[in-house]
Amino acid sequence: MEVRRITITIAGRNYPLNVPAAEEETLRRVGKQIEGMIKDFERNFDVRDKQDALAMCALKLGTNAEVSQVTNEKNMNAANERLTQINQILEALEK
Incomplete structure (x- = not known):
């Protein structure tokens, strides 16, 4: 694995x-995103x-x-429920 110093x-x-x-x-993009957020917080x-701007960014x-994680969990649960339903339908057809 190649390691770079940035x-x-x-x-x-x-x-x-x-x-x-x-x-x-990814790290460079996130760094620019944080810089942009700091500027937005300072402006608005x-x-x-x-330190205040960094705390607001954090x-x-x-x-x-957290919102993304909750959304992903809800989507996974919905997908699992749908797959269970499909599996039940397929099992009923096999009988």
Whole structure:
């Protein structure tokens, strides 16, 4: 596995990272997303410093992740229920 050394800048600070080459693009995209969120929070809210903006980013990203997880679980449950129904229909046809 190839590892690359990259630097991600968030809130004016540089973070050197050793990352698998396959994850580099994702990390850079997320870093830019966080930077954009910080700028949005600074523009639209009474943000006193970068720490406040970072805390708001963490809350928003955590909320988004939780909502996605709940949605995925609901979708998986619905799919499993539908597959169970289909299986029952197929079993009834075999009899």
